[in-house]
Amino acid sequence: MAIPQSFIQELLSRVDIVEVVGRYVQLKKGGANFMGLCPFHGEKSPSFSVSPTKQFFHCFGCGKNGNAVGFLMEHTGIGFVEAVKDLAQQAGLQVPEEDVPPQERARAAEQRKKQSTLNEVLHKAAEAYKAQLKHAPRAIDYLKGRGLSGQVAKTFGLGYAPEGWRFLSTVFPDYQSPLLVESGLVITPDDPSGEGGTDAKEGKRYDRFRDRIMFPIRNVKGECIGFGGRVLDQGEPKYLNSPETPVFSKGHELYGLFEARTAIRQAGYVLVTEGYMDVVALAQLGFGNAVATLGTACTPEHVRLLFRFSDAVVFGFDGDAAGRRAARKALEAALPWATDTRSVKFLFLPPEHDPDSFVRTHGPEAFAEAVQQAVPLSRFLLEAAAAGCDLDSHEGRARMSSQAQPLWSALPDGALKRQLLQDLADGVGL
Ligand SMILES: [Zn+2]
Structure with missing residues (x-):
């Protein structure tokens, strides 16, 4: 695929190389430029310089230099097209495609249109769930009981899906629209993932999420792509996710990544946990750099995505046997990306704890200390x-x-x- 030069120019004028490099390298202002330790050769004093005016990086030690696209390619090992797409995504630009047969271009355009329609449907639902939370004392009590402030609930756009089978028919006048099924919000009676022949449904379609705390799942652009729903009482399943849809793939998405971007940069690492509650609770307690897999094992795609935002990843799983198994999966997913300039660590909490309960019991300092002491990939591999x-x-x-x-x-x-x-x-x- 050829990308027009004019687009590359526009893209480079929209992104700031200091921010792009700063995601991976700690930079300090020195005169007109920013300096840091070169990520491409081992060094103890900084000879790696980034110029905000020229939008260029240059290392006086090893001689590597280039623009933001070149930096991403060199640092993350991705190809030119992928690096451009990556930056474009962060800048909110759509990469124009040349040299693509008209049919395929039309198909891609069709697909993008479908995706953005589904995003709109999901966004509308998220807003409705959010509004419902204000009138749901049980849900508010639950969140308060977990120590969450209104501010954190707002940051993550938390909501509440009311009881009853067809709340969404009040939000979407055309409740029969196929979009509601395609977006995963509504289940048809013959859907194998549904609950099957209950009288209450009278053979009609019904809402997937009912009487649950709703966690909107956003992609890295901030668009709503699905939901996680948690029961308020002892019901099952405890956590329910949107199904795989044209906009939502569990193996590719991480909960909280969009919300965590700034905190990841500030903390210098990203913390991977197992659940939305961990992410939200950790954000409440000062660890806004946490993300979570979505009811699935960590995949190489997840790890690759994480390394776009930081070169240090800490997996913080529950201390039980399931947590150990999850860590083992994460190890396998991380191995292909574990280059010498990156850091991958595994935090094993005591068996009775998940990250949320650990911070609550022992405090943020103890947790930060535990992160420091996390097991490096090499040791875990051995x-x-x-x-x-x-x-x-x-x-x-x-x-x-x-x-x-x-x-x-x-x-x-x-x-x-x-x-x-x-x-x-x-x-x-x-
Ligand atoms: Zn260098």
């Missing part, structure tokens, strides 16, 4: 390789070696990979 192996026996060491192989191979080439090979060789006595 632990994962050694799991279930008796290292005092030849068989056990051989088993560790074979368990380590696929994990190690998934790492990108670099110093970390070479170092780990050495560590593994030492570990298995080779």
Whole structure:
């Protein structure tokens, strides 16, 4: 795909390279420029300079230089087109497509139109749920009981889906519109994900979310793409997500990323948790840099998305067995992206805690301390390789070696990979 040069120029005039680089490199103002430690070669004193006037970076140490697009390509390993799309998305611009057959272009335009229509439908629902929260004392009590302020509820656009089967018919006069089904808001009686033949539905369509706290899920552009709904009492399922739709794919989206962008930059890392409640509660307690996977294991796509916003990722999972399994999945997802300039860590909380309950019990300082002490990827990889192996026996060491192989191979080439090979060789006595 060829992107017109005029568009690249417009894009570069709209983004600020200081902000783009600043997402990954800590920059300090020095004279007319900003200086930092070069992310492309190891150094102890800053020789990496970013010029806001020229919109250019240059390293006096290794000689690397370029504009914002070049920086993203070099730093995140993505291609030119992808880097342009990435920046365009952040700047709210649509990349024009040349060299695309008219049919395909028409199809893509059609798809974008459908997506933006669905976004509008979801946004309208989010506004309605938000308005309902004001008249739902049970829901307000629940949120207050979790220590949430009105301000945090507002930041995350929290709402309430009332009881009853067809609340949304009061929001959307055309309740029979196929858009309501496509957006995942409404279920038809023959939908396999539905609850099936209850009299209350009389064979008619009905709202997916009823009597739940609603967490709108936004994409990185801030558009509403779906919802998570939490029950107020002991009902099941405790958490209910929108289904996969043309605008919502669980394997690609992270809850809270849009809201967390600034805090991620300030904190210098992004914290990945397992649930919306963790994200919202952590934001309330001063950790606005938390995001959550959406009822699915962490995928390589998730990790790639995270590295667009920070070069340090901390996975903070629950301390129980399920949390350990989730961490193991996250390790596998992170390996292909774990270059030498990035940091991936795993925070293991005591078994009785999730991040929310930990901060509540032990306070923000203790949590920040725990993040500091989190297990680096290299150590977790060695632990994962050694799991279930008796290292005092030849068989056990051989088993560790074979368990380590696929994990190690998934790492990108670099110093970390070479170092780990050495560590593994030492570990298995080779
Ligand atoms: Zn350099």
